Every structure is written in structure tokens, then in C-alpha cells.
Amino acid sequence: MAPTHGAVRRARLPVAGRLRSSRMPVIEQLPIPSPSQVMLMALEPLVGLEVHVQLATDSKMFCGCSTQFGAQPNSNVCPTCLGLPGSLPVPNRRAVEYVIRTAAALGCTVAKRCRFARKNYFYPDLPKNFQVSQYDEPLSFDGHIDLNVNGDEVRIRIRRAHLEEDTGKNLHLASGSSLVEYNRCGIPLMEIVTEPDFTTAEQCREYLTQLRLILRAIGVSNANMEEGAMRAEPTVNLRDPETGEATPMVEIKNLNSIRSVYEAVRYEIERQRQAVAEGREDELFQQTRRWDEANGATALMRRKETSDDYMYFPEPDLVPLEPDPAWVEEIYASCPELPAARCDRFQEQYGLPEYDARVLTESREVADLFEATCERFEGAAKIVSNWVMGDVMSLLNEAEVAVADSPVTGEGLAELLALIEESVISGKIAKDVLAKMFETGKGAREIVEEEGLGQISDTGELEAIIDQVIADNPGPAEDFRGGKDKAIGFLIGQVMKATKGQANPGLVNEIMREKLG
């Protein structure tokens, strides 16, 4: 047996691997039936998702190094995450708390007692030659997410959510060597594994969308797939529901967006269906495939002839976890309303269209701002929704300010909207006032008063201006009198211009028609 030199082979995490078989009905792998038999079979896809989530702690899982994204190579590294002899890991309490918080959101049970385990393999992304993970004693298990996909209610069971450490990053050079850096190595990673309950790619997409919203709502991760803070690996195979016969399991890797997961799962289900239907048995074997974004197809990475052998054993450097029941209870009790539930409530309570409710509840902060405004505003909730989704969001985006740090609070926005309701200012002026509120942090009324932006509703003052506009524009005035109703628009525009938009447009229209009548 050759020692490792030259190429290093990668042996990585199976999706649930042996664990899966211990908790679900065993599906015997039977010979592929002949094409004629196949045509009679209504094959149903069995898709499972394993998702890795970087937890949003300041420091790493077992040491005090920073988790900052995009730091200089190997600058957030210490003896512990470098696996130097004599170093000892100490678990980050917040990382444990975040998994428990996730467990609460996913309806999981938290283990009364659990341990970390060493997962042994040789690969340069972990300098210790093992990953600290959890094996047969996950921190939490048995939860679910309910999805609504095209009107169908689907329950996806969560098998487990456990805690482990992230690995380093490799860069492959064209010159034939690889570069390794360990800033990511040791960042707390939560692994969430589902049962193979998905039957369509749409369900996978909706699951990941909801999971991401939940993780953000409970504040445990930014769940950004492009930055690698959330990574998904599907397993796909087909089963004959009558006989229980199933095709061999296929894992898909290299997916860095929800869309690519959707496309890869859709492709893979179809690939296996066709292989079965056309009797191409040689294409159906246990394997790992890579999603090829450019070609829109999955491609074979490696055949899996044997199950991976990670020689798991309890991590001797870490003592068992026994989460204090009072602590767990406190975390469960403080679990916020989840986005899907809030979205439903927004439609019922505020009468919002589904679109508005979905957009607003995509971010807890945005939804909070909406509700805080509604609490103090007597007008329609739809008006608040329009302002929050429109002007407020665009001002925040332009200034690159997080909603949580918005200088305009719900109270401030409610005050502004009340000024419109009371006809003190027009909607157009309100946009300018909002921009000034952002800039200065001042209240809407204060700005309107200071800058004299209140609408002119004094009929005497308006009449004088209107008389002047009619005198200055005899042509359009004559057109209107001659029956061209549209001509009044131009004249009203002139009044608005003369008053810098402060004239009450309804009143101007009324007076103008009287005078020209």
C-alpha cells in the first residue's frame, strides 16, 4: 500500500451514510429490472438534503480565533485550529446555544446528553487529520419544516442538527500544487440532515428558501450560499413504491446557490428515470456526482464501491455536553415567530397581498419596522407596506445601512404617513421629507415645519396663484374652455411648480375648474 505522496485522495462526508440506515426502513438494493418491467413502475424520487451552516459567532468553535470572512490567508489561526501538539479545544457556548435555537425553530428535541466525536480522514483541509463532529449522539434530532409548494402542504422531517467544525480552504494551482489556508478551519458548523422526504426539485428549493429565512430570523447565521455560509448536498435516488426497490444512492456536490440545487436535483431525477426506463443499468450505481453549472448537468466524480470508513470515536479532549434544561427552555421560549407563520399572519391580520407579506417577512428587521409603523399609524396597512417595500428600502440600500440601524423608526415613519393622511403634505413631498429624516434623524413634523413644506390649503392664497397661472397661460386656458379637458393638467402642473409642490392638488383642481367654468 503506497503512502500518501503525489496526489492526495479525498474521502469526504457521506450524506448521513451509515447513520441513515440505522434510522429509516432499510431499502434493499435489488437488481435493476428489465425495461419492460420498468415501464410498469411508477418510480418516485427520494431526495434528502444535508445542509451545512456556518454559525454567526465572533470566535471559532474551539478557540478564540476570529471567524471574519475575507481576512488575509492564515491570519486567523492559532495552535488549536492548526492542530498543534499540546493544544486543547474548548467549545464555544454561543455555538451550542445557536444549535439549540435552531432546534427550537425546527421543532427538534435537544439531547439530554451528547458527545463530540472524531471523524478521521486524511485531507489537507484539516491539519489534525480528523474533524471534530458528532456521530451517534447529535445535539438535536427529530424535527420538521412544513412547506407549501404550489398549494400542496409537505412536511420535511429533520433527522438531526448537530455541531462540528468547518474545514480549511484549498486553492488548486494550474502548476500542479495546491495552496491551503486555515482561516475557515474551526469555524462552528451546524449540519442539518433531512429524511429523504423530498419528491421534487421545487420542494428542495422551497425548503432551502425557508431554512435560510429561519436561520436569519433566529439570528444564527447569515446563511449566504454564495459566501459558503450555507452549503447543500442532496442525495437522489428512485424507488418503486409497490415493491420498495430503489436505485443506488447518488450524492451531488458543488452547489453554491439555491437555484443550482434546484436544477441539479431536477436533472438528476430525470437522468435516473431515463436510465431506468431505457435499461441502462451500467449508469446506475452508488456514486458522487458534481453539478456542472456551465453544462447544466451532473457529472460523475467518483464511484462509491465501499462505504467511507471514518473510524469515528468519542473525542477524548472534550467532555460530554449536558445542556441545562432551564437554559434549553429559556432558548425555546425566546424563539421568535418564524417567517412562514409571520407571512400568514401579515395576510390575515393586515389584509396584505401574499406578495407584500412574503417580501416584508423575508427579513425580521423589515417585518418589525412594518409592524412598529402599523402600531402607530391609523391608515391602511397597505400604505405602510408600500412605503416600507419602496422608499424606505431603497434609501437603506442606497446608503448601505442595515434595517436594524435605520435612522427612521416605525414611530418616525408613522408620523410621516400621518402627515399625508391629514393632507399636510403630498405623497411627493413626503418622499423628500423621508430622505431628510434619513439624513438628519429629525422627525417628519419637525422637518415640515422648519422648511415650510406643509401643503397650501389656504384657498385665498391658492386663488391668487391660480389667477396668475391662468393669466400667464391664455392658450391652455382657452383650450380647456373649448372642451379640451386634458389642458387643465398643464395648468395644475404650473400651480404645483409655482408652489414647489406644496399646493393641495385636490383643492387646486377644484378652484381651477370653478375659475375656468
Place this chain on the structure above:
Amino acid sequence: MPDVSREVVEHVAMLARLALTEDEIQRLQKELGRILEHADKLQAIDVEGVEATSHVIPMTNVFREDELGESLDVDEVVANAPDVADKFFRVPRIVED
């Protein structure tokens, strides 16, 4: 206990990334067999109701707070590396297959 099979020895050697000569393989088939025989004696003990011990000290829940500590200077990090390029560890090409 009979000798351990050749396949098992080769598998265990692969997992530990050990290069074994033909003589070593044959010797280890015998030696591992004897080691397993000894382990079998332990297997015979009735441990019904006894919880597996991973730690001899009855201690749980050792945590640290989520606070930043010292990291090493980058030059120290790579000081013992056989090969370094731009503060990265340079290793033989990794095949991701």
C-alpha cells in the same frame, strides 16, 4: 483467534496511510489476530447496563464564552511548513475525485 485476513490488514494500513511490505503484511495478519483475541476476552464480560466510558473524570459542559483571543502571527503559522507560497501552505496537488 485465526489470522486477520489480508484484506483487513491492507484496509487498516490504507486508513492509517502506512506502506507495508509483503513480510509486514503477513506478520501483521498474525499479530492483529492475537490482539483481537485479547479484545475478545473483554467482549465476553457482561456489561449490561454499564454506560460506555469516554472520560474517567465525571465532568460535563466545559465552555468558553464567544470572545476573541490571540491568533498567531502568519509567519509563525507557516514557520514549520515544508513549503509555503504567499502565506499559504503549499501541498502536493489535491485530487478532488
